[in-house]
Amino acid sequence: MKYIDEFRDREKAAVLIKEIEALVSTIPLAKERPLNIMEVCGGHTHSIFRYGIEGMLPKEIDLVHGPGCPVCVLPMGRVDDCVAIAERPEVIFTTFGDAMRVPGSKKSLMQAKADGADIRMVYSPMDALTIARMNPDREIVFFGLGFETTMPSTALTILQAASEGVTNFSVFCNHITIVPTLKAILESPDLHLDGFLGPGHVSMVIGTAPYEFIARFYKKPMVVAGFEPLDVLQSIWMVLKQIKEGRADIENQYARVVPDDGNAAALSAVAEVYELREFFEWRGLGSIDHSGVRLREPYARFDAERRFALPNVTIADPTACQCGEVLKGMIKPWQCKLFGAACTPETPLGALMVSAEGACSAYYQYGSLKAERAGAI
Amino acid sequence: MCLGIPGRIVKIDDEARKLATVDVSGVKRQVNIACIVNDEHPVASCVGEWVLIHVGFAMSRIDAQEAAETLKILTELGEAQAEIEAMRRPRRRLGGQRHEIYR
Amino acid sequence: MNIVPMMRPRRLGKVNVPTVTLAHGGGGKAMKDLIDDVFVEAFDNATLAPLEDQARFDLADIAAHGDRLAFTTDSFVVDPLIFPGGDIGKLAVCGTVNDLAVGGARPLYLSCAVIIEEGVTIELLRQIARSMAETRAGQGCQIVTGDTKVVHKGACDKLFITTTGIGVIPDSRVLGAHLARPGDVVLVNGLLGDHGAAILGARGDMALETPIDSDCACLHELIEALLAASPNARTLRDATRGGLATVLNEIAAASEVTIEIDETHTPIREEVKGFCEILGLDPLYLANEGKIVAVVPADEAKAALAAMLAHPLGAGASAIGTVNEGEPGRVTMRTGFGGRRIVDMLVGEQLPRIC
Numbered sequence: 001m002k003y004i005d006e007f008r009d010r011e012k013a014a015v016l017i018k019e020i021e022a023l024v025s026t027i028p029l030a031k032e033r034p035l036n037i038m039e040v041c042g043g044h045t046h047s048i049f050r051y052g053i054e055g056m057l058p059k060e061i062d063l064v065h066g067p068g069c070p071v072c073v074l075p076m077g078r079v080d081d082c083v084a085i086a087e088r089p090e091v092i093f094t095t096f097g098d099a100m101r102v103p104g105s106k107k108s109l110m111q112a113k114a115d116g117a118d119i120r121m122v123y124s125p126m127d128a129l130t131i132a133r134m135n136p137d138r139e140i141v142f143f144g145l146g147f148e149t150t151m152p153s154t155a156l157t158i159l160q161a162a163s164e165g166v167t168n169f170s171v172f173c174n175h176i177t178i179v180p181t182l183k184a185i186l187e188s189p190d191l192h193l194d195g196f197l198g199p200g201h202v203s204m205v206i207g208t209a210p211y212e213f214i215a216r217f218y219k220k221p222m223v224v225a226g227f228e229p230l231d232v233l234q235s236i237w238m239v240l241k242q243i244k245e246g247r248a249d250i251e252n253q254y255a256r257v258v259p260d261d262g263n264a265a266a267l268s269a270v271a272e273v274y275e276l277r278e279f280f281e282w283r284g285l286g287s288i289d290h291s292g293v294r295l296r297e298p299y300a301r302f303d304a305e306r307r308f309a310l311p312n313v314t315i316a317d318p319t320a321c322q323c324g325e326v327l328k329g330m331i332k333p334w335q336c337k338l339f340g341a342a343c344t345p346e347t348p349l350g351a352l353m354v355s356a357e358g359a360c361s362a363y364y365q366y367g368s369l370k371a372e373r374a375g376a377i
Numbered sequence: 378m379c380l381g382i383p384g385r386i387v388k389i390d391d392e393a394r395k396l397a398t399v400d401v402s403g404v405k406r407q408v409n410i411a412c413i414v415n416d417e418h419p420v421a422s423c424v425g426e427w428v429l430i431h432v433g434f435a436m437s438r439i440d441a442q443e444a445a446e447t448l449k450i451l452t453e454l455g456e457a458q459a460e461i462e463a464m465r466r467p468r469r470r471l472g473g474q475r476h477e478i479y480r
Numbered sequence: 481m482n483i484v485p486m487m488r489p490r491r492l493g494k495v496n497v498p499t500v501t502l503a504h505g506g507g508g509k510a511m512k513d514l515i516d517d518v519f520v521e522a523f524d525n526a527t528l529a530p531l532e533d534q535a536r537f538d539l540a541d542i543a544a545h546g547d548r549l550a551f552t553t554d555s556f557v558v559d560p561l562i563f564p565g566g567d568i569g570k571l572a573v574c575g576t577v578n579d580l581a582v583g584g585a586r587p588l589y590l591s592c593a594v595i596i597e598e599g600v601t602i603e604l605l606r607q608i609a610r611s612m613a614e615t616r617a618g619q620g621c622q623i624v625t626g627d628t629k630v631v632h633k634g635a636c637d638k639l640f641i642t643t644t645g646i647g648v649i650p651d652s653r654v655l656g657a658h659l660a661r662p663g664d665v666v667l668v669n670g671l672l673g674d675h676g677a678a679i680l681g682a683r684g685d686m687a688l689e690t691p692i693d694s695d696c697a698c699l700h701e702l703i704e705a706l707l708a709a710s711p712n713a714r715t716l717r718d719a720t721r722g723g724l725a726t727v728l729n730e731i732a733a734a735s736e737v738t739i740e741i742d743e744t745h746t747p748i749r750e751e752v753k754g755f756c757e758i759l760g761l762d763p764l765y766l767a768n769e770g771k772i773v774a775v776v777p778a779d780e781a782k783a784a785l786a787a788m789l790a791h792p793l794g795a796g797a798s799a800i801g802t803v804n805e806g807e808p809g810r811v812t813m814r815t816g817f818g819g820r821r822i823v824d825m826l827v828g829e830q831l832p833r834i835c
Contacts (some may be wrong), residue, residue: 001402001754003383003427003439006448010818015455017818042835043379050762052819069835096432097759097831123686123759123832124433126409146432146834149379153434156411160394201379204429204437227381229817234451256444257381257429257437266412266436345827355835365824380834382757402754404681405689430758432834 003256007228008051016233017056023240024060029194034062036192036329037239040182041199042069042355043227049362051229061236064329065352065359067181068199070146070174071098072351072358073282076315078174079104085141085172085308086117092135093119094128095143102354105315125157125171132161132169141304145174149201151293152266155273158295158302172304173294176280178202179210180291186218188328195239197232198224200254205270207262208250215248226254273299281314283351284323323350326359333360340364381431383439386410386423395420399430410435490529492516500600505630515628518602519592522609527589527624535589535624542588545648550585552576553644561608561639563682565674565693566769568641569608573615573623574698574769575720576645581700582716582772584655584707585647590616593627595640608639615698621645653707659714660735664803665781667774669702669788670796671695672724673752676766686759686832692751697770702793709787710780719771722826725764727773728801728811729825738806741823743816746800760833764813765826775803 024030039045045065048054054063067073079102086093086109093109100110100121113119118138122128125142132140144154154171161169178199185191198211203224214222221242225235235253242249252258273295280292295303317323321343322336333339333352343349345361352358384399384406395411397420413428413435414420428435493513495504503510512531520529527535542549556572566574573590580587592612596605616623623643674695681690699718707713715735717727724746732739748763756763770793776784781799788794801813811823 001383001750001757002385003444004757006444008817010816012448012451012455013818015451015458018458019454041379043381049821051815051817052821053817055821056819071835096834098833098835100831101828121685121832123406123688124408126433127687147379149381149431149436150834152412152436153409153432156409156434199379201381201429201431201436204381229815229819230451231447234447253447256440256447259437263412263437265415269411355833365822365827380760401758403691403751404754404758406687406758 004228007226007230009230012230013056013233016230016237020061020233020237020240021058023237023244024058027240027244029243030060033192034060035194035240035243036062036064037195037197037236038064038066038193038329039197039225039232040066040068040178041197041202042072042358043199043201044197044225044232045069045359045362047227047229047232053229053232057236064193065362067185067282067285067327068147068178069355069358070150070176071102071355073176073284074099074102074145074174075281075283076103076105077281077313079108080106080315081310081312082109082143082172083107083112083117084311085304086112086119087115088139088308090139091118092131092138092140093117093143094122094131094140095119096145097121098355099143099145103348125154129157129161129166129169132166136168138168140169142169142171143174144171147176147178147199147202148205148270151175151274152205152263152269155269158273158299159269161302162299167301170302170304170307171295173274174292175274176282176292177290180288181282181285182214184285184288185328186214186220190330191328193220193329194243195220196222197235197239198222198250200224200226200231200258203252203254203258203262205263205266208252208258208260211250215250219248221248221251223251223253224258226257283317284321284327286324317351318349321350323352326352333363336360379431381429381436383427384430386426386428386435389420389424392420397423397435399428399435401430406433408433408435412436413438492520495602498601498603500596500598500602500605500630502598502630502632505596505628511628514602518605518609519626519628522606522613523623524613525622525624527622528626535591537589542648545586545588546650546653548649550580550583550647550649551645552579553642554579555640555642557637557640558679559637560682561604563694564678566696567608567611568639569611570615570696571769572641572643573612574696576643577616577621577698577700578718578772580645580647581703582655582718583647583649584653584703584716585649587621587645587647587700589646590621590623591625591644592623593642595629595631595636597636597638598630598633600638605639655713655716657715657717657731657734660731660737660739660775660803661714661777662737662803662805663778664714664775665778665799666728666739666741666801666803667776667781667785667788667797667799668719668724668747669699669772669774669794670770671747671749671752672719672768672771673748673756673763673766675769676723677752677755679767680759681755688755688758690751690755692749692755695768695770697793699770699772699793702788702791703772705787705791706774706784710776710784712780713774713776713784715773715775717773719768719773721767723763723765723767724773725762725811725823726825728823729809731773731775732811733809735803736808738804738808738810738812739801740804740812740814741801742814745798747796747798761830764823765830
């Protein structure tokens with residue numbers, strides 16, 4: 001596969017690993033404690049586990065798996081709202097497969113489907129609109145979730161529905177933004193992060209400029225990274241170079257896909273359709289100001305939140321849950337009291353056990369070779 | 378977050394609605410290309426282009442030159458390492474005889 | 481001695497309406513006509529033809545094949561009923577034949593029970609019955625008994641088929657998931673994930689156009705060839721639901737060993753890789769319907785692989801890994817990238833994902 005296979009090359013990986021080892025040995029801080037590099041995006045977490053990258057890195061590097069899995073951070077109350085919409089007899093509820101298993105306070109969408117709700121998995125919001133055209137006597141609701149990468153696709157689908165005059169289509173908007181969340185993490189006092197891998201696909205939409213504050217105010221290096229394993233290794237190497245040279249810059253390893261200015265057409269669709277919410281609730285992180293979007297007034301008729309009466313109840317995270325600490329890199333997943341006992345992928349309690357991309361679930365599923373190594377030391 | 382996959386645009390399906398067919402290793406799917414077209418890059422010019430696809434939308438045109446640059450850096454790193462390795466090896470067998478190549 | 485009494489061939493009934501109605505499940509003439517027209521016609525054998533309530537076999541005939549009976553059953557529910565590379569009928573025969581064959585048994589007799597939703601066309605049923613007959617033709621195995629039920633619209637999804645199989649295991653053959661030993665070699669007979677990708681693609685929910693055909697096939701002849709080359713083979717399993725990863729986990733757990741496979745030797749076609757990249761799926765967990773995992777002693781591995789490669793259904797065979805000492809039940813993979821990861825059991829089914 002073009003643009004994939006060449007970025008999974010074993011020999012180039014071996015070269016990079018040697019370079020990384022050589023670099024780490026020249027960084028004095030690495031002799032005192034491990035260097036903590038956070039990959040913000042769940043896609044990176046997935047690549048890291050899928051290719052066994054953690055085990056290839058020198059032990060002086062600790063990867064901290066960040067908050068960038070929109071499914072994991074979805075609060076229980078919002079899932080309950082989804083179930084309430086989906087269980088209305090006139091509704092066909094459409095969703096990405098990711099959201100099917102996320103637990104609400106009573107049930108997941110998967111359970112609601114088993115109970116008789118008409119819930120259909122789709123690959124694209126466009127497919128949800130197609131279902132709306134084919135079922136004029138039903139209400140089709142699309143569960144819009146994801147960061148800036150996914151936001152434009154939902155916006156363009158709404159614009160398409162508006163131009164066609166489709167009246168039986170709406171979106172339950174749970175889109176969230178990454179920058180306020182990064183700020184919230186950087187503000188946390190007990191943070192020990194030395195650098196970031198920036199989210200590649202969010203950046204192809206928003207560009208690299210929105211991260212400047214990370215370098216300027218917080219003096220942390222960030223490298224916007226691609227998702228193939230060589231991309232991840234090269235980006236780690238670039239972060240280490242910055243640490244060694246005492247720099248804090250926003251660099252772009254993924255220039256083949258990420259233009260520095262982002263995507264103008266996508267950004268204008270986003271600006272047309274959405275406005276920022278005052279705050280949005282995140283599972284594991286609590287409420288973060290300006291971290292979510294809703295539909296603007298002219299698109300109110302496509303807004304499922306305004307179209308259907310929703311329970312809209314906030315459900316607190318389980319108190320014993322330490323997701324927040326894991327997200328910030330303060331503890332490792334297996335150090336959480338609930339990990340693997342009360343909280344497993346079958347019965348997830350915390351956000352990070354919910355989706356395959358959540359750090360805890362990834363450790364549980366792929367097994368924690370890293371945890372064993374840490375345990376053995 | 379945000380699964381994306383490179384694919385090649387093989388056909389324009391609907392110029393007005395900006396719909397095209399992409400090919401990913403022989404698997405085909407209709408995608409929306411509204412985000413990668415503008416006055417400089419009209420819809421018709423997209424056939425043959427490699428794009429990054431996310432949830433049925435082409436979100437970025439893949440820059441072949443940038444991809445080559447990224448790989449070139451790694452190739453050069455590899456060559457530099459190989460040279461260093463070679464220098465560390467004091468002797469090499471050639472034609473059954475020992476030659477002092479590096480001191 | 482043939483226990484089935486000789487009788488004059490009777491005239492088979494015909495169905496003259498286009499679709500199945502509840503009348504076809506009522507036990508009267510309509511039902512008899514349906515069974516004759518669709519199943520007796522297609523399966524065409526002397527044991528089934530009298531339509532007794534049971535098939536009858538000569539024990540001595542069976543005993544001539546070996547010293548143990550193998551007995552298995554499987555239900556088939558697939559959407560769509562007809563898919564690239566097969567249909568529910570072919571699947572129902574291959575699935576049960578393979579379940580017998582991986583135990584080392586020679587498949588002899590199958591049953592076929594169908595549950596039909598009213599409204600299904602007779603032509604579709606004929607097509608599927610013909611497909612079952614063609615699939616078992618030349619397999620030395622006959623469909624000798626069956627059952628037909630018709631249910632109300634919505635009570636089942638068009639057509640469900642249950643097949644039960646009886647086979648005989650030749651003397652001295654001992655295969656089992658618990659018999660893998662450190663040092664053994666793990667083989668597969670070809671490209672993985674085709675069936676799962678073909679079905680997901682054919683369902684159309686994701687609007688993907690795929691050139692992938694199901695690998696659905698009866699594997700008992702391949703298995704005979706493999707066992708001739710590797711008489712001390714330890715374990716055979718067909719990698720159906722849950723794919724390669726699930727079968728390896730089952731073997732590793734039952735044998736209390738660790739299995740390590742090498743990604744670069746694990747054969748997956750480009751189209752399946754592309755399909756999985758698009759939907760965020762892992763091909764190791766995609767279903768197969770014509771693939772076995774074989775664990776054989778190291779000194780027989782070469783011959784076993786050669787025997788598979790020589791068979792048309794083993795043309796893509798590969799030695800994918802080894803059995804090792806280590807944490808019991810653990811399966812790991814050396815990635816093509818140079819890393820190592822754990823290949824665990826899935827919690828539920830794989831769902832397409834965007835993140």
